[in-house]
Amino acid sequence: MSATYELRGNVAVITLNNPPVNGLGHATRLGITQGLEKAEADSAVKAVVITGAGNAFSGGADIKEFGSPKAMAEPNLLSVIAAVEASSKPVVAAIHSVCMGGGLELALGCHYRVAAKGTQVALPEVKLGLLPGAGGTQRLPRVLGVETALNMIVSGEPVKSEMLASLPGQKLFDKLVDGDVVTAALALAAEVADKRPLPLVRNLKAKHPNADGYLQFARNSVGAMSRNYPAPLQCVEAVANAVYKPFDEGMRLELVAFQALMLTPESRALRHVFMAERATSKIPDVPADTPVRDVKKLAIIGAGTMGGGIAMNFLNAGMPVVMLEMKQEALDRGVATIRKNYEAQVKKGKLTQEKLDVRMGLLTTTLNYGDLKDADMVIEAVFEEMGVKEKVFKALDEVMKPGAILASNTSTLDVNQIAAFTKRPQDVIGTHFFSPANVMKLLEVIRGEKTAKDVLATVMALGKKIKKTCVVSGVCDGFIGNRMIEQYSRQGGFLLEEGATPEQVDKAIEKFGFAMGPFRMGDLAGNDIGWYIRKRRYVEQPEMIYSKTADVLCEMGRYGQKTGAGWYDYKPGKRDAIPSKEVVAMIEKVRAEKGITPRKISDQEIVQRLVYALVNEGAKILEEGIALRASDIDMVYLTGYGFPAFRGGPMCYADTQGLFNVVASMRRFQKNPRDDAKFWEPAPLLAKLAAEGKTFS
Ligand code: 3HC
Numbered sequence: 062m063s064a065t066y067e068l069r070g071n072v073a074v075i076t077l078n079n080p081p082v083n084g085l086g087h088a089t090r091l092g093i094t095q096g097l098e099k100a101e102a103d104s105a106v107k108a109v110v111i112t113g114a115g116n117a118f119s120g121g122a123d124i125k126e127f128g129s130p131k132a133m134a135e136p137n138l139l140s141v142i143a144a145v146e147a148s149s150k151p152v153v154a155a156i157h158s159v160c161m162g163g164g165l166e167l168a169l170g171c172h173y174r175v176a177a178k179g180t181q182v183a184l185p186e187v188k189l190g191l192l193p194g195a196g197g198t199q200r201l202p203r204v205l206g207v208e209t210a211l212n213m214i215v216s217g218e219p220v221k222s223e224m225l226a227s228l229p230g231q232k233l234f235d236k237l238v239d240g241d242v243v244t245a246a247l248a249l250a251a252e253v254a255d256k257r258p259l260p261l262v263r264n265l266k267a268k269h270p271n272a273d274g275y276l277q278f279a280r281n282s283v284g285a286m287s288r289n290y291p292a293p294l295q296c297v298e299a300v301a302n303a304v305y306k307p308f309d310e311g312m313r314l315e316l317v318a319f320q321a322l323m324l325t326p327e328s329r330a331l332r333h334v335f336m337a338e339r340a341t342s343k344i345p346d347v348p349a350d351t352p353v354r355d356v357k358k359l360a361i362i363g364a365g366t367m368g369g370g371i372a373m374n375f376l377n378a379g380m381p382v383v384m385l386e387m388k389q390e391a392l393d394r395g396v397a398t399i400r401k402n403y404e405a406q407v408k409k410g411k412l413t414q415e416k417l418d419v420r421m422g423l424l425t426t427t428l429n430y431g432d433l434k435d436a437d438m439v440i441e442a443v444f445e446e447m448g449v450k451e452k453v454f455k456a457l458d459e460v461m462k463p464g465a466i467l468a469s470n471t472s473t474l475d476v477n478q479i480a481a482f483t484k485r486p487q488d489v490i491g492t493h494f495f496s497p498a499n500v501m502k503l504l505e506v507i508r509g510e511k512t513a514k515d516v517l518a519t520v521m522a523l524g525k526k527i528k529k530t531c532v533v534s535g536v537c538d539g540f541i542g543n544r545m546i547e548q549y550s551r552q553g554g555f556l557l558e559e560g561a562t563p564e565q566v567d568k569a570i571e572k573f574g575f576a577m578g579p580f581r582m583g584d585l586a587g588n589d590i591g592w593y594i595r596k597r598r599y600v601e602q603p604e605m606i607y608s609k610t611a612d613v614l615c616e617m618g619r620y621g622q623k624t625g626a627g628w629y630d631y632k633p634g635k636r637d638a639i640p641s642k643e644v645v646a647m648i649e650k651v652r653a654e655k656g657i658t659p660r661k662i663s664d665q666e667i668v669q670r671l672v673y674a675l676v677n678e679g680a681k682i683l684e685e686g687i688a689l690r691a692s693d694i695d696m697v698y699l700t701g702y703g704f705p706a707f708r709g710g711p712m713c714y715a716d717t718q719g720l721f722n723v724v725a726s727m728r729r730f731q732k733n734p735r736d737d738a739k740f741w742e743p744a745p746l747l748a749k750l751a752a753e754g755k756t757f758s
Pocket residue numbers: 081082084085120121122123124125138159161162163164166185186189192193194195197339340
């Protein structure tokens with residue numbers, strides 16, 4: 062049953078019961094209207110209370126229903142709220158835990174609202190590329206004032222009920238309670254049972270002392286901040302309607318905007334991201350109830366760039382960390398960097414000195430493997446050389462307690478080979494953090510051939526604890542993210558040889574929405590990293606073709622920002638990328654040596670070649686089972702590589718373009734004499750889905 066009905070004395074209690082968050086799906090909506098009809102028909106009933114079972118009043122419209130006919134099937138949410146408003150008996154909302162989106166809109170349609178302290182209240186539709194579509198933009202400004210309501214609607218951020226209840230003149234809550242909210246709502250229902258007329262939010266005014274000026278200010282600031290997203294500005298206009306237009310006209314316009322936004326690619330992408338984010342933790346053969354190992358203390362080997370950043374994640378989560386290095390100086394340097402990072406946060410007001418002291422107090426250091434024996438998990442972040450990893454893992458195998466998890470932060474090496482250095486390969490796993498590891502959301506969790514299921518489940522849970530987006534990857538060179546980025550970088554190089562400049566390529570892909578183009582990114586990360594990998598490829602995979610430009614750049618010592626010059630020039634101490642005449646001359650020389658006559662390349666071609674290079678490799682990764690699902694690949698790119706969220710990730714973007722069109726473009730690129738025809742051979746899975754008219758999702 063999606064909504065239950067019971068009599069408590071002369072009050073009917075309708076309880077939404079649609080786990081996990083009482084989403085207002087069709088059956089639940091039907092349950093509410095049927096309950097209201099029953100209460101209306103029963104002369105013994107004097108009032109109605111609506112509440113939610115479990116851990117939510119309601120998380121809003123059922124997102125899983127979006128796009129299906131059920132979403133708007135009668136009774137839709139607007140009809141449910143209309144039925145609540147039309148009730149001849151007072152309806153009291155008993156709000157607790159989570160009251161969001163359509164859930165809040167339902168509560169706003171009720172005659173009275175009682176809230177439990179600590180309830181998260183939000184209209185988060187904007188995060189799905191929408192605006193509240195069941196009266197939220199019209200009713201919230203009427204109970205909270207224009208400014209507070211607009212802030213909530215445009216940001217989508219949850220606000221605690223006690224904060225809202227403390228606002229002067231607020232009419233959102235009639236009561237805020239500490240204890241059982243249903244008991245309090247029943248008491249209020251008894252109090253107001255005979256009171257008439259019944260109060261309706263629609264009869265209030267949406268007020269602001271200087272509405273014209275404030276709304277113009279809101280349009281300007283929201284417009285500037287939401288460049289690629291249509292929803293936030295629509296939210297402002299809808300709230301303006303609440304101020305200037307009659308209630309019913311405001312409602313009509315809100316619905317028109319809601320339905321239009323629902324069809325935008327931005328909303329589709331953001332809804333995809335919402336689901337994709339939650340799907341990452343679902344591993345088909347590792348059920349959610351798989352027992353996890355107890356991890357209370359961490360050990361980290363290597364106090365360099367990654368070791369320090371990784372340690373901070375666990376210190377932030379209140380876990381003790383012991384860090385091991387080869388030399389005291391390296392330990393001292395690592396600890397000093399961690400302290401400096403925390404001090405910078407204190408300076409910015411993001412951390413208190415007390416918390417800094419607590420976190421640093423959790424950190425110990427050692428040069429001795431024996432000191433790791435009480436750690437429940439160790440993460441190795443030493444040099445990227447198999448020989449070094451071998452020594453470390455053999456040493457760890459000797460000292461770590463039975464059942465301890467042994468993780469490697471390797472970015473390219475074979476985790477199965479690393480596991481084989483130990484007598485406990487079932488306890489070995491890859492944890493591929495991204496730099497800076499204390500900032501970046503992404504954690505690729507590398508499942509080795511022999512990794513035990515409970516080890517995988519434990520690391521996924523631990524990743525969640527340190528607030529990472531964890532994506533499972535199988536073992537392959539570069540795992541999901543770096544394996545794909547290599548193809549993207551290769552295309553970047555080919556584009557230069559054919560006639561583009563680094564600036565043109567970067568600008569085109571940044572206009573598409575990427576946080577940073579491949580060349581600015583290379584300068585930031587260090588061009589020598591790719592050079593090192595290519596040198597390995599020249600030996601191991603001589604058939605793999607690369608543009609010569611990146612090698613020549615490194616031969617010129619232009620490693621990027623760290624050497625003050627890369628694809629761009631940099632002024633000392635500055636990060637602004639200045640187009641470089643020297644680099645343009647170098648590219649022209651490479652072209653001349655290869656006999657290439659440069660041509661003008663459109664921004665559209667640049668974007669397609671870069672993004673479809675990702676998509677094609679993504680399709681191979683999917684087919685090989687390295688990624689569990691296409692949406693996991695999207696999450697890797699959204700959280701680790703600056704792919705624009707409003708495009709949903711590379712695989713989602715390909716789906717929206719139509720896989721048939723993607724393949725057609727690739728076939729066109731295959732004919733380009735300067736590009737690598739083999740490169741553009743569509744992955745079998747991509748070709749198959751395109752031929753069948755299907756999508757990755
Ligand atoms: N509909 C359907 N399922 C939902 C849902 C919703 N509105 N909100 C959350 N869920 C599901 C999730 O998919 C997840 O399912 P899973 O267990 O199968 O993966 C489960 O609930 C738990 O979600 P979280 O992992 O996010 O759990 P948290 O406890 O961290 O957060 C939450 C709970 C705060 C409710 C968070 O899920 C959230 O912010 N949900 C989105 C709420 C939202 O956007 N509501 C607006 C919907 S649009 C709308 O109402 C339109 C209306 O204006 C017409």
